[in-house]
Amino acid sequence: MAGEDAMLMERIHTCAAAAPGGHYAQAVGYQGMLFISGQLPVRADGSHSADQSFDVQASIALDNLLAILAQANCQPGDLLKVTVYIVGIEHWPELDKRYARCLGEHRPARAVVPVPALHHGYLIEIDAIARHPRSCS
Amino acid sequence: MAGEDAMLMERIHTCAAAAPGGHYAQAVGYQGMLFISGQLPVRADGSHSADQSFDVQASIALDNLLAILAQANCQPGDLLKVTVYIVGIEHWPELDKRYARCLGEHRPARAVVPVPALHHGYLIEIDAIARHPRSCS
């Protein structure tokens, strides 16, 4: 563990998820864990969806999350902790339903955090920590 | 570390804390760390407390956190990072006092994050990352 290999950081990038809109990587792997940046409902092709329903926005944000996981050789079942930032706590039930459909049987730790607004007028942003065998020393 | 054992994920569940109200586990252990879901002031028996004072709500949320830690064979002294979401920054001093009484000498890293609202009208939600020897490979 204390060797230099243990210290390697891996930057993840995939065109199958929205490109970073600022100074961040889509995800960083280190020592068996993957840290995934906050994913907004920007489509992989860069088009926006802020005029769509909450459910559509949630789907797109989750699609970005899953695409980044896949690029890192991970699956939804590798998620350890997910934080979901939403505008409007009234979307909680809809979020939980869409989220469950997306993750299947796996139930990582989670926090749902209402916020007053999100970038570009979006209603949802999702970040996560996942198991990442590839960066395990 | 790179063996299969290192990759095991442990789901924590205890009846001494509020049952998950959605698609998440109370906590997930992995590779020496425990990821605890956002805990609201729902009592272990499922009864709600949104009509109670901030201090009572903080106590119940912290009780859930401690019960989950105990179930995972951990103690308050194992907490590494705590994030406290509160409605109303004016509750900060009250939170800090209750929190200190609950944690004792141990002072993990912490962020207090004001939010516009929380599920069921609550004033506080707490999630955490803790040291979890049991899942250590």
Place this chain on the structure above:
Amino acid sequence: MAGEDAMLMERIHTCAAAAPGGHYAQAVGYQGMLFISGQLPVRADGSHSADQSFDVQASIALDNLLAILAQANCQPGDLLKVTVYIVGIEHWPELDKRYARCLGEHRPARAVVPVPALHHGYLIEIDAIARHPRSCS
């Protein structure tokens, strides 16, 4: 990894960053990772900056973060995941610019989380998880 050494937690403290204003440590190191508490734009000498511009406040919060990293024998390039809480999503572009100048080439995972208010009337708070070789077993 399973030995007792692997379980050691290291508390970080430096006078080069704002002292903790409540029941928390500036940072805690454990098993190769450093958990840094939410940093407000309080200067290392304890003086406040809530009357300053967003950019000045962002600089001070980042200075605190970097000073804590340095105390832990880490560098900006060790940051894995940064969470930036801001009051006013309109500050996003200014934040990203200041943040990029501060971090240089390195782009950790990141989430920007708008909040309705922050302690002492501040406009920004930053917490982070970083690579921490010193606590690596």
